Amino acid sequence: MGHYNSEYEDYYSSLKRKSGVRYSPYYNNGTDFSRRVKEKGNFWVRRLTTDLIGVLILFIIIVGCKLVVTPQTQGIYNYSKSVLNQNYDYKLLKEKSETINLTNIQEKILNVIGELRSKITGKETITDKIKKNFILPIEGTETSVFGYRTDPVTKEEKFHEGVDIDAKENTAVRASFNGKVKACGQDEQLGKYIIIDHGDGIETKYAHLNDILVKKEDAVKKSQVIAKSGNTGKSTGPHLHFELLYMGENKNPKEYFNIIKK
Structure with a gap:
């Protein structure tokens, strides 16, 4: 999911700094090499320990769901059981792994986590929340899709990073859902724009505007x-250029809204 707001750059940089990887100009030095090998060995020991602890925690949660029977825990237990009972074609999995898309995998992992969270808390998933409650900010046909394209200029x-919706100048642009104005301004690319924070990590962006009728906060x-x-x-x-973001990552609005193709 390689597209994120610049405000998240410091966060990602901090993750790299915390990884413990260091580069030394004295790589060929025997002592330094031994130290690097030892550090790498310690890293994998810590990584394996962390993964095993994670598996143990999941096991305890699943057993707990079996012992403490409520509609929510029963749902989690049944879901986990169905996953474990799946028959997998490992040869096919190996072939697919050669063309693996990390972005899609991360997306699916987040969806599974969201579903589990929903089952535990009884709250709707982020996807369900957007599909159920959010609206398109303007009526019109799609003139440019989300994803790679030939820049018209x-x-x-x-x-x-969003979709373009055909609209005559000075057509009313509406907030997609309740929220707080995170930013509004103007730049060379987007022209006049508004960003709204809807909570739960969900944001929407509206650009190429003629007039802005709200202010920050x-x-x-x-x-x-x-x-x-x-x-x-x-x-x-x-x-209207319209973007949908979750945790700083741009999402394809067409997966959440019924946008009419031109």
Whole structure:
């Protein structure tokens, strides 16, 4: 999931610093080499220990769900049991691993965690919450999809982090859901834009606006008119650029909203 907001860059950098990896200009020195080998060995011992502890914790949780019977714990136990009872074609799994997509795997892991969390707490998953409660900020047809595309201005292959929805200038743009205005401003690429924080790590972004009708820190309600669509920034015509983000990662809005193709 390689597309994230720049504000998360420090966080990812800190993870790298905490990894314990160090590069020495004296790699060929025997003492330093031995130390590096020892450090690497210690790393794998710690990693294996951590993984085993994680498996033990999961085992305890599953056994606990079997002993303490409630609708939530029974759901978790049945789900875990169905996963373990699956018959896997390991040859096929090996073949698929050669073309593995880490982004999709991480996405699926997050979905499984979300489902387990939902079963434990009784709350809906993030996906269900968005699909059930959020709305498209404007009515119109999709003119540019999420993902890699030929940039309409530079003609280069670039990643498009949202979808473009056709709209005449000064069409009302509505908040997709309740939240607080995290940022609003203007830059060369997006023109005038608004970012709304909806809680639970969910954010939406609205760009190429003509007018912004809210300010930073404002509380907004679902369907509230927050802006007027326009043609500001790097744009070839009037439209709304709309992004959906979860934990700083851009998501494909079409997986959550019913967007009409042009």
